[in-house]
Amino acid sequence: MRVAVIGAGAAGCLCAAEIKRRLPEAEVTVFEGGTKPLAKVAITGGGRCNFTNSFENIGRLEEAYPRGARLMKRALMHFGPEDARRWFENEGVPSVIMEDGCVFPASQDAMDIVRALERAMRLAGVKVICRHRVTSLENIDGIFRIAFSGSSLPCFEADKVVLTTGGSPTAGGLSILSPLGLETVAPVPSLFTFNIGDESLKSLMGAVVNDALVGLAGTSFKARGALLLTDWGVSGPAILKLSSYAARDLADKGYRGTLNISWLGTARETECMELLQEMASESPHKQVVSTCPAALTGRLWRHIAARAGLREDLRWAETGSRGMARLASSLACDAYTITGRCRFKDEFVTCGGVSLSEVSLNTLESKKHPGLHFAGEVLDVDAITGGFNLQAAWSMAYTVADAISSCSGDGDGAC
Ligand SMILES: Cc1cc2nc3c(=O)[nH]c(=O)nc-3n(C[C@H](O)[C@H](O)[C@H](O)COP(=O)(O)OP(=O)(O)OC[C@H]3O[C@@H](n4cnc5c(N)ncnc54)[C@H](O)[C@@H]3O)c2cc1C
Structure with missing residues (x-):
């Protein structure tokens, strides 16, 4: 034979x-x-x-x-x-x-x-x-x-x-x-990273979130894992997984769309709110940006607080229910525009x-x-x-x- x-x-x-x-x-x-x-x-x-x-x-x-x-x-x-x-x-x-x-x-x-x-x-x-x-x-x-x-x-x-x-x-x-x-x-292609247009996110290059949940808005594609912020956008295991799950969907859309990031690994605003309330009651007189959830870096926390429209000098006691709600929303579902794809190494x-x-x-x-x-x-x-x-x-x-x-x-x- x-x-x-x-x-x-x-x-x-x-x-x-x-x-x-x-x-x-x-x-x-x-x-x-x-x-x-x-x-x-x-x-x-x-x-x-x-x-x-x-x-x-x-x-x-x-x-x-x-x-x-x-x-x-x-x-x-x-x-x-x-x-x-x-x-x-x-x-x-x-x-x-x-x-x-x-x-x-x-x-x-x-x-x-x-x-x-x-x-x-x-x-x-x-x-x-x-x-x-x-x-x-x-x-x-x-x-x-x-x-x-x-x-x-x-x-x-x-x-x-x-x-x-x-x-x-x-x-x-x-x-x-x-x-x-x-x-x-x-x-x-499958297994790629995403280009993100937002310059403030790119300025966080090198930051790592160990357990993030990422998803494509308007679809059921989601992935959980470590997220790496890069000078072109986002990478890391969570993004590579998402690129694999949504490979065809993203190709059909010309690698454009909205990336939702849940920075604490949960998209539930109530869970994020509980954590924020705990932080607020522990240190009401401290500035919000200076007390950061354990899972995030100080730089990233400042960025998330700014996305929620909070002033740099705002204290927890001054945040109010609207401010807290905006912060919980930014933590649970922050949205960024995907402008293209990039190779993951080779x-x-x-x-x-x-x-x-x-x-x-x-x-x-x-x-x-x-x-x-x-x-x-x-x-x-x-x-x-x-x-x-x-x-x-x-x-x-x-x-x-x-x-x-x-x-x-x-x-x-x-x-
Ligand atoms: C840079 C890189 C790193 C990777 N790292 C990993 C990893 O660490 N772990 C993991 O699980 N996967 C990894 N992968 C994926 C993995 O390498 C592939 O999924 C795997 O090699 C597929 O095996 P295959 O035999 O199907 O194809 P290949 O290993 O690609 O082999 C196909 C062969 O066919 C030959 N060929 C093609 N067309 C013809 C033709 N017409 N006539 C004759 N020969 C032809 C090619 O030259 C090639 O030698 C990586 C991929 C890349 C690109």
Whole structure:
């Protein structure tokens, strides 16, 4: 059996190694368009590779996977985060779990993950061919014909194909699938930060709020977590999560809208009011701006008080019920205009890709083209930050390896 894996990224390399280990007689070839395998994995997590997550801080799977949670539920049963840790440990890469659930190689070096996958492929006997960008994939009576650009190899025929070409921020990245007539979901970027027009907010650059609630006005998209104020607007885990949940909505609106910030992690004005009343009764003669809620910095508190229209020299006893109400409202729901998006370091993932309606969720095999499987970001599956995207790549790769190896037990490739 000839198996072609297209794309030597996270999903492609793990999948190829696993197929070849289980089917040593199969000819497993990985075609990579770039000059070397796993180039993106080498720079993940800022070079440390956050390769999975304990999932302990995740409630519903949709919180981690805004697109593809149903598929991931099954894929995680094939190969979950503990399996991923064990797999790399067996390949000589022990890992550590951080307090926030993120998992890294103990060495904090992404190259250990890269080398482990390369070694696993080499020892199993996988052939990796770089500088072979696949330009088209055709299904001719159940045999897949693969064509390349800029290669001396005219084309390659395979009985099974695993497409692991990753995310693509433009629809052009999915053009190789055109001859197959597969439905795709228009790709748009996910995981970005927001530009905010308000100059007074930008002047707070560097301020961090550990537990903020952020949301998009007029929608149900919300996220909670740390918020970082930057010189262009807002960033941090809460914003990255919100950008993931609302990736398509924001793309449709040209990255414009209103960001609501609940500075104390609650949008309930009554809760904020209780805290303010407590502060007022503890120090009635102190200036409001000089007594700040424990969760906020003094600079940020001054900014919030100014947004509520309170004078700098106002004392708690002089605030009055209207002033208190305005302050509670600014704390619970402060609104800022989003003027655009900005990249988060160089990290982004694609929302969109091959439609999940095209694949069987148990095998990730194309319903229209038996023998063609998909794994990784090429499918319409993506996650928030924290190691969930790489876990998705490993889980799907393993699912495909399970499917291909279990359906070719008699050696004739029939399934
Ligand atoms: C800077 C950065 C940091 C990140 N950090 C993390 C992190 O710490 N943790 C985490 O979970 N996720 C992280 N991610 C996301 C994660 O890297 C991806 O979700 C994951 O790599 C997807 O795996 P994949 O195998 O689907 O695709 P990729 O790893 O992107 O691999 C796809 C491969 O296919 C090749 N290819 C594409 N088209 C063709 C073609 N036509 N012919 C041949 N080859 C082709 C590409 O060159 C590439 O090598 C990060 C992303 C970025 C950009």
